[in-house]
Amino acid sequence: MSTQAHKTSPWEAVTRFGRSIAVPLGAVVLALVIGAIIIQASGASAWKAYEALARGAFGNAHGWQRTLEKTTPLIFSGLAVAFAFKAGLFNIGAQGQLLFGAITAAWVGFAVHGMPPGIHAAVALTAGAVAGGLYGALPGALKTYTGAHEVITTIMLNYIAMGFTDYLANGPLKDTTPGNIVARTPQILESARLPTWGWLPFGFLLAIVASAFAWWLLQRTTLGFEIRTVGQNPHAARYAGMKVARTIILTMVISALFAGIGGAVETQGVVGRYEPGFNANLGFDGITVALLGKTDPFGVIPAALLLGAMRAGSNQMQFKAHVAQEITDVVQALMLFFVAADMIVRWLLRMRAAEEGEKITLSTGWGSH
């Protein structure tokens, strides 16, 4: 991606765009086809299953609302992973950062009283973002000061986050309503809730704005230029006098901020409290979303929408076509597989190997910074 608007003909722009989305699109189609074969083999009708899935996701206003609610945190976690990618960092830790965002927003949401509605919600959101961001600073600092690879540290930090938030939800922050035996926080106050207008959740709009902000930051600011330079060529970044260490930490913080907001939005817009089960895998799915969206801030939106729709419609699929919900997980896993193993799709589409710039480098080598 270059920063300037290319002076190319419209047709060229269209074909370039077509080429860039060919692989993710091919991966999706391929995954759906294999999913259909599996459904058919299990004795159900694939056509019926997919129809029920689509109806469940987009069939009525309620379906749309559910789809967008499922989509929203995925956009945020996808953004988190995609953003870090631009600096050559593989942030596997979106899950942990999202959990801290979710529980912090919940805490501010139920523990702080007497704030006007809008303000309370904003404060809770901000607190969630900051908590996630700070948790992301950790692997960034570990990488720059000790050389510890972010893939390893973020995986480990995920476990710490899971354990710690579980402890909080089961201990100091536990919902003490008589009769409650579940590990969860109390309900957040109404003033901390994010609204839903008709079928349109506020959080979804926030996610779109966040995508636009990420794009602007990366493509239009000096910080974005530094981030991308560090990602493309850290040697050249150092040569140019950029502060590589600072850039890496800052990138991790911003990336984790997105994940943190994702958790906060889930708490304030959907769940209404922190309850561990609701946030499981939202961060990990961000990796799928980011790759499917070609690590582009706008690309994660359709990618998240696709996954969100599958989640939202899978209930209906089970109910109407008697196909286990888990098939959507299989399809999702297949998508990720075909995006990662893009040579398979390229071969099917008779495409050349990836060109420089079209390519997504999964992670820079061990200790390459």
Next chain:
Amino acid sequence: MSEMALEVRNIVKRFPGVLANDHVNFSLRKGEVHALLGENGAGKTTLMNIIYGLYHPDEGDIFVDGQKVTIDSPHDAIRLGIGMVHQHFMLVPVFTVAENLILGAEPTKGWSLDLAAARKAVRRLSEQYGLEVDPDAVVEDLPVGVQQRVEILKALYREAKVLVLDEPTAVLTPQEVEELFVIMRQLTERGVSIIFITHKLKEVLAIADHITVMRRGKVVGTTTPAETSEQGLAAMMVGREVVLQVEKAPAQPADVVLEVRDLHVEDERGLLAVDGVNLEVRAGEILGVAGVQGNGQTELVEAITGLRHIRGGKVLLGGQAVPPRAPRFLIEHGMGHIPEDRQKHGLVLSYTIADNLVLCTYYKPPFAKGMQRNQAAVVENARRLVEQFDVRTPSIFTTAGSLSGGNQQKVIVAREFSRPLKLLVANQPTRGLDVGSIEYIHKRIIQMRDQGAAVLLVSAELDEIMSLADRIAVMYHGKIVAVLEAGKATRTELGLLMAGSQAAQPEAVQA
């Protein structure tokens, strides 16, 4: 039996937007050294990759020993007796010569490697072709010239009858080049035919039997050393008359700009690569640092330009101590740096030319207003510099990675020279470039000197040092072993100093 070891006829190879080989004809007689000469992007490498099976030609035929063949992979090429010695050696540094030799074609005894057979093969080939190499030496301990011999042996072990040498002299001292030429002669006497790819005109005239010159994908002509001269070859390559001798007025040295005091720097392995170097470069002069690659020049330059940790000593710019590892401080205080490895340090290959041209100044007005980048100013800057520095590109939005080496270097030079400079540090500024680009960059460096900048020029090309520098410092094993007035230094003298034969001279000379 044919008189021709290898022949290609009417080879055409198209890449998107480029005709890399345009009906190329080329014949290699048995037992000759045939030089292939041309600027970067002229199509030499494409042609060699076709011969070695890495590319498939769109049109045309290849004949080996008079037989028409198709070469689909390096395997086919090796089977047909074609061997390639790449510019960057493909050796495993921690293996011995014998182990490297058999890599990929290991002789076995049952399940185990038959190293004895490998050793024997090294000795046999050494004797047969007159190539002295110890089969049990570990490759990383060997001098570059000997490593190259191992590469040649590797090809011979695979029974190569046609040997392609890709820029083989780029990494050698003048003395090692002489030795290589002797080896090449011995090989041809024993029936091996050699394609010698280079851009050094002197060498072509010294060793080649025939010379084929390529330009823009086409063969311009084939000639012999007797029929041509350096001037003639250069003109054929570039398509116009070229000034080979750099014209420059005597230096007018003024105040000291760069001062290096007792500098100690380590390499990646923690070994002392720069060992107590003292240097002074004055405004309006070019100090050339000569030396065989790998004698600490890289580390010296990286330490001076703030890219590498300094273990001991000081660097002063305009009398002011330079803080450690602070490239931006140096850039803002008037340093320009043409880095040794343009693709590693000098450019972000996936970025547009426009973005690369503001790589060091992107955060300053007019290229940024606060945090926001100013695209219009970036574009305007690129248009001006591309024009001014004659960067050949379809657009300023072309990625740097798709430019030829010469044009990539011009982008770097344009960027560095677009700021007011007090000090220019140029490390191997013309490595791998064509005659036209070299001429251009040399002119620009001298211009910079004449405008009053201090220039520190590091080059492994003795010709470059001798024609540009006003004073020459010779670096050997991390030390400056001598500093000579450029006018008084002779090639032989410098060659000997570079080889360390006078290393017993006074240590740490003040440059």
